[in-house]
Amino acid sequence: MTLIEIQEILREVVRTTAKNEFGVELKQVAAETPPKTELGDIAFPVAFELAKLIKQATGEKKNPREIAEVLRSKLSAAQMVGRVEVAGAGYLNVFFDRPTFLSANAAAEPLPNEFRSSQPDAIKVCVEHTSVNPNKSAHIGHVRNSVLGDTFQRILKATGKRVEIQNYIDNTGVQVADVVVGFIYLENKDLAAIKDLDAQLKAVGKTFDYYCWDLYTKVGVEYQMSEELKLKRAEVLHLIEEGGNPTAELADFVATRNVECILDTMARLSIQYDLLPRESEILHLHFWDRAFEQMKSLGVIHYETEGKQAGCWVMPFEEHAGNDENETDKILVRSNGTVTYTGKDIAYQMWKLGILGLDFNYRPFHKYKDGHEVWITTSDSNASVHPAFGGGETIYNVIDSRQSYPQDIVRKGVAAISPERGEKASIHLSYEMVALSPAAAEELGFAMSDEDRKRPFIEMSGRKGLGVKADDLIDRLEANALAEVESRHADSSEEVKNGIAHQLAVGALRYFLLKFTRNTVIVFDFKEALSFEGETGCFCQYSAVRANSIFRKLDEKGETVDQCRERIAENAATLELFATDAGSDIWSMAILASRLEEAIEQAAKQNEPAILAKYTFTLAKAFNLFYHNHKILIEPDEVKRAVLVVVADMARRSLTSALATMGIEVPEKM
């Protein structure tokens, strides 16, 4: 029985008692974790609320402690409950029957390294993340998006959902056009020359996306000096959108190569996708036209004949509720007939929810090392067999908070077309940006003015080439980790050492980006991001590695966890053990390890992966202390050793599983 199941049983007891004894209906029964283990395993501050409700219903004034006493006797009889205390002004503190909980609960579910498998008929949801413009390499800000999205996706799977992961490719936007302008007009390259360049870059171990990063910056500078070049941009953009011409073909190569590079970068961090929906298909398969027709016939949008927005199709949007002066119309179709991003996104989101009435064509794009295949949309003929994509019950869009205004419009637009699904079907998983400290920007070689230096942070900018590139940071992390591994395990093979260094680098970066809550601006600091000490992924991994090495030795001795569990069940002496101070800290380790499911559910409910990160760190820290205080292998008391083994096993299972849910592996050794 899991902790959550016990909690649910106890809630029900509280509910029925409130009804039968006091005639009060409780809608929700709040359960909380007491601040200290000595205060119990689950607490119900419900007596305060009941006192108020009873007074409202009957006029009778009851003391919360009096009410708590009634609940106490009922709760004491419940399954798995050892005893219940009334504390403070009326807290109900429930203490579990520890030996029973340990011997029954620790059943070795295959949690570590795999998620709870979702059934084929489970609810399907879509998570869109990454969505980097395919015209340059990814920087650390993009990685925050991807790590958040990927971790959230893992969390959803852990709660039993079926998840489809999409990475939207804006292959026909101005950003791609800018790099294409650079290739054609600054470097006089045609498609053949670019392919040649790509091959040359590969030969010297450089990547196409890095080259584009620099070129993109260069184009930005040139625009400032040449109006003529700016005109070229419009021309190129038009050709790309139209398709079926050499410029579009060139752009397609550039965008696709960048997508490949970005996928490689993300794969280094254990981030994979199921589908890459492309903007070119939204256009060429007339997704927008379909959405446009629906919006017109429903009267959601109208054609503006006068004023600033004359000639545009607009959607009314109340920017600020209750202030009709500020009502504005959002343009979906420009006066030149082209569709804005917001318009295209409405069509895309409708497809994601399965309410557009059109589908993409698909072809396989890339096969990951583990065999997983990522598909891409195409305007060409469909692959004969392809998975069913789209049609999610809920869609999660991982997009930074600077875009919450357009996201709001998209959501309202979709809801206007499909009121039965409504706004709740589409969730904007927003997060604050990753910025640079002025010092970090200078470290990257950017000249800072005095004014810049006074700023709390400097926004990264792909256009200016200002940012920490993801691959550079991962490289640095791997190099640092390798040096540490080298100093500890010099005799291991290069392959093993590199593998461990890689796992540590991934752990460090993913944890670093997950420990902040979504609405905290991360001011990037090299020292902090490169650290392997303190609150880091490495710390959590180290804790799990130490735990595993205990079980390796235990295995050599031929002692199993199941034997230990039986020994606990057979020995009432364990009760006495837990009454001592030494026992109390063992128990708090056990109960903390049991809270993983709760942490994952909370993270899913609040759309906040940081909750899981904090739990994982707390668990790792607790285990390090436990490890320090108890020498498990040499513990002479058989029963105590059994308890220590079972508790350590619970801890390593939760720890491994928590890390896996964050996309972090536990190394063999470190």
Next chain:
RNA sequence: GCUCCCGUAGCUCAGUUGGAUAGAGCAACAGCCUUCUAAGCUGUGGGUCGCACGUUCAAGUCGUGCCGGGGGUACCA
């Protein structure tokens, strides 16, 4: 102007949706490797939770008003 977010220890951040004595990491200082891995552990110092009212058994958390910082408010995305 309007709107959203942030303000908690020297620094960077948590704070279980209103609960028990406000917690971590970093930095500083003092200790701990003959013991399952010291990427670890222990201890010390460090707080007017931006300010002021209010709501109630209870406020870092909710409301109102200020102060300070940032984002958004495009026929960009």
